[in-house]
Amino acid sequence: xxxxxxxxxxxxxRAFEREDTDALFEILSDEKxxxxxxxxxAKTTEDxxxxxxxxxxxxxxxxDGLCYxxxxxxxxxxxxxxxxxxxxxxxxxxxxxxxxxxxGYATEACKAVIRKCGSDGMDYLTATHDVLNPxxxxxxxxxxxxYIHSYREHWMPKDIDVVFPSLPIRSQKRSSRMRILxxxxxxxxxxxxxxxxxxxxxxxxxxxRAQKNDMR
Numbered sequence: 001x002x003x004x005x006x007x008x009x010x011x012x013x014r015a016f017e018r019e020d021t022d023a024l025f026e027i028l029s030d031e032k033x034x035x036x037x038x039x040x041x042a043k044t045t046e047d048x049x050x051x052x053x054x055x056x057x058x059x060x061x062x063x064d065g066l067c068y069x070x071x072x073x074x075x076x077x078x079x080x081x082x083x084x085x086x087x088x089x090x091x092x093x094x095x096x097x098x099x100x101x102x103x104g105y106a107t108e109a110c111k112a113v114i115r116k117c118g119s120d121g122m123d124y125l126t127a128t129h130d131v132l133n134p135x136x137x138x139x140x141x142x143x144x145x146x147y148i149h150s151y152r153e154h155w156m157p158k159d160i161d162v163v164f165p166s167l168p169i170r171s172q173k174r175s176s177r178m179r180i181l182x183x184x185x186x187x188x189x190x191x192x193x194x195x196x197x198x199x200x201x202x203x204x205x206x207x208x209r210a211q212k213n214d215m216r
Contacts, residue, residue: 001063001064001065001066001084001086001120002063003015003060003066003067003068006068006112006113006116007073008108008109008111008112009108010072010073010105010108011070011071011072011073011105011108011109011112012071012072012073012076013068013069013070013071013082013109013112013113014068014069014071015056015060015067015068015069016052016056016057016067016069016078016081018049018052020052020069020077020078021045021048021049021052022045022048023069023077023078023079024048024051024052024078025042025044025045025047025048026097027078027079027080027081027095027096027097028041028042028047028048028051029041029042029043029047029048030097030098032098033080033095033096033097033098034095035133036129036130036132036133036136037095055067055083059083059086062086063086064086064087065083065084065085065086065087066082066083066084066086066113066116066117067081067082067083068081068082068083068109068113069081070082070094070096070105070106070109079096079097079100079105080094080095080096080097080100080105080106080109081094081095082094082109082110082113084113084117084125089126090117090122090124090125090126091125091126091127091128092110092113092114092125092126092127092140093127094106094109094110094139101135106139107139107142107143110139110140110143111142111143114143114144126148127140127145
């Protein structure tokens with residue numbers, strides 16, 4: 001998948017560069033922003049550099065998914081990121097430095113990346129959020145995502161329980177997908193292909209991460 005620059009009303013989305021280490025450190029060292037993510041907060045700029053090498057540069061070199069820096073148009077400095085896994089279940093992820101919260105930046109960036117994924121021929125995306133982080137869930141809802149199910153899995157190194165899809169959901173006709181979800185005894189809402197975002201042809205789903213006592 002290519003990383004051409006994407007412009008929205010207020011943002012520029014581009015690939016991270018090695019020179020972004022300081023900005024990336026600011027994002028990754030933010031305790032509020034990283035509370036509900038699997039990794040611990042960055043303690044040094046070397047931690048941020050390793051993140052760039054293993055989670056960004058590797059994606060660019062292997063063309064395996066997406067890793068976009070979220071930048072304000074007028075500044076060009078990364079204030080967050082949007083990622084998409086290159087393999088099923090094509091997980092959408094995002095993070096934003098907390099001082100930029102409540103401006104709609106995460107939603108604006110994610111919508112733009114979803115449109116790109118649809119244009120690139122992807123049939124669907126999934127996303128997860130911790131049940132204690134409803135704000136992240138609202139971003140997904142604003143992007144047209146619909147709840148499917150909760151499935152608990154232990155996540156390291158933070159030693160917490162989270163949720164992932166038990167099986168990747170393939171691109172199929174509506175009736176077939178609904179039968180599959182019904183057999184798995186999940187709560188599901190189907191989003192018709194092409195209804196959101198406009199002309200993207202992409203179906204998007206949301207899965208909740210659950211705490212230990214949330215699964216009954």
